[in-house]
Amino acid sequence: MERVKQHTVKVRAGRPDGSPPLCPRRSEQGDCDGQQTWKGCVERVGAKVTSDDKLEPVALWQCLCKVHGRFRLYPDFLLPHKHYVIDVVDAALESRAVDTPLDEFCRDWGLHDRSTPTRWIAAFRARLDVLADTAQHLLEELLSAASGPRPPTGYDYAFVWAALGRLREAYLECGLVPPSRSYLALFA
Numbered sequence: 001m002e003r004v005k006q007h008t009v010k011v012r013a014g015r016p017d018g019s020p021p022l023c024p025r026r027s028e029q030g031d032c033d034g035q036q037t038w039k040g041c042v043e044r045v046g047a048k049v050t051s052d053d054k055l056e057p058v059a060l061w062q063c064l065c066k067v068h069g070r071f072r073l074y075p076d077f078l079l080p081h082k083h084y085v086i087d088v089v090d091a092a093l094e095s096r097a098v099d100t101p102l103d104e105f106c107r108d109w110g111l112h113d114r115s116t117p118t119r120w121i122a123a124f125r126a127r128l129d130v131l132a133d134t135a136q137h138l139l140e141e142l143l144s145a146a147s148g149p150r151p152p153t154g155y156d157y158a159f160v161w162a163a164l165g166r167l168r169e170a171y172l173e174c175g176l177v178p179p180s181r182s183y184l185a186l187f188a
């Protein structure tokens with residue numbers, strides 16, 4: 001994939017401008033703000049596009065938070081601790097939201113084994129409450145809206161998936177880079 005090559009060229013060309021980003025483990029009070037330093041580049045094994053296709057290794061910048069330890073900066077096509085690129089994880093989660101049989105998803109995306117996408121979908125389902133709340137909270141923050149009506153309780157999978165889609169649109173409207181839905185699904 002061309003964007004992997006472009007990403008790696010950019011990472012190797014030198015450190016990103018400015019201070020390191022906020023720590024992913026910071027508390028809401030910003031307990032560790034300003035305590036991050038750049039810590040050089042690491043190579044991560046290539047992510048998978050299908051069961052058989054592997055991308056070349058991906059270079060990532062690493063930072064050190066004095067309070068919480070090291071963290072890596074991930075490009076928009078990779079998830080921490082996941083072997084597959086984001087597009088595949090997103091497509092698996094989407095297939096469940098639109099009732100596509102899992103076998104059909106696996107055939108379309110070149111996965112031999114149902115167990116990996118089954119795990120992603122189960123993880124999403126296990127977090128529906130958290131994700132619905134996160135989506136609502138971030139939407140209110142982005143749009144600076146006074147607390148709007150809460151989402152109905154007993155939300156289902158497709159409802160939460162659609163809510164995360166609306167959240168991505170709000171990020172774009174505010175000129176921000178939206179996190180992928182699968183990133184939110186697994187790490188929000």
Ligand SMILES: [Zn+2]
Pocket residue numbers: 023024025026032065066067068069
């Ligand atoms: Zn920290």
